[in-house]
Amino acid sequence: MHKDIATPVRTKEILQKHGFSFKKSLGQNFLIDPNILRNITEYGGLTKATGTIEIGPGIGALTEHLARSSKKVLAFEIDQRLLPILEDTLSPYDNVKVIHQDILKADVRDIVEEEFKDIEDIMVVANLPYYVTTPIIIKLLTERLPLRGIVVMLQKEVADRIGAKPGTKEYGSLSIAIQYYTKAETVMVVPKTVFMPQPNVDSAVIRLTLHKKPIVEVKDEEFFFQVTRASFAQRRKTILNNLTSQLPNGKAMKEEILTTLEQLNIDPTRRGETLSIEEFASLSNALYSIITKE
Incomplete structure (x- = not known):
């Protein structure tokens, strides 16, 4: 068994070894608590028949947990500086493919059809970069990807908006869009202390289970x-x-x-x-x- 990446000591070692510095503009906050990563992975309900999509793998902390539980992992990483680090940290796992693309610009459907040919069960599990959380989720849903569901960590306030009920101040067009496509639940609240560097906000993990068809019928x-x-x-x-x-x-x-x-x-x-x-x-x-x- 390999030492988990997501400990403060190991994370620091990896960053120092590769001379990596965080980019604020990319919303990079790396998790340093293996228990939380195990929980996130469990909420995905992954099996050796699952193809898992990850967005923003960072140095591979969550990726390794996904690799241990899935048949294959596709990880989209926008920051070129992380590619050699991921090659190093994920070297024990032969079922991970890192794709150097911006998920928002990528043709995800094409990539999924190509990479997950023989896979029926597809999940997205990710610790999302906070500054693009909403556009990423909306893209995954509106492109009608063949997903069973999405388990993502995001800012707690966005999680509150996603799960909000009518009549509350959090309720808005995002709540409705998510509800249209999925059943949403917040499964875990995550304190800011388990990240390096610490973000200014608390986080939450939400699980979105896709409806077979949208819950209301609309003409357009x-x-x-x-x-x-x-x-x-x-x-x-x-x-x-x-x-x-x-x-x-x-x-x-x-x-x-x-x-x-x-x-x-x-x-x-x-x-x-x-x-x-x-x-x-x-x-x-x-x-x-x-x-x-x-």
Whole structure:
């Protein structure tokens, strides 16, 4: 058994050996607690039949745990300086492939089809770089990758927004987008003391289990998300005002928007944060017919 990478002593040794310094712009905070990494791996429910995608492997602390539990690991790393370190730290594992690409620009579907040809069960498990957490999750979901689920560590406040319920101040278009595609749960809160360097915020691990099909039926996904984003554009404004000012032709269509809200029994003076995903679905479906037939 190899010594875990994720201890303060071993992490320092590796960084010194390779003369590595942290880049703030890449949101690099490395985990130095093997127990937390074991827990994250367990929440992924990985088996020797699982293909695991990791984003931002750093020096390989989580990667080695994933390698021990999965059939194959694909790790996307944007920082070229980490490639030789990963080659060194992950040398004991022959089932890891490091891909030097920005996950946000990569054609993930193509890479997955190529690398996971014979693999049915695919999971994303990662300690995400905090400055791009949301775009990464949204990309993984909207590209309809063949995933069973996603287990990621991110800022606790983003985790709170992802799992938020209507009527709370954390609830927003992100909560709805995630709920549309997945069942979300926060499985663990992680203190900032287990990172090197220490971030300024606490973290949380969320588990997203993908729905077989989205939980509401919408005529047009893009338009549905446009309506939810518009509804939260200015949180103090009513749903009617937000939709009127944010939707294309909204100002010209104010009467039609008002009538639609009334027909759906949605009080036009309500705020976006009080609407459930079901209400947003029926609202976007009704507006879609009106706005697109212009």
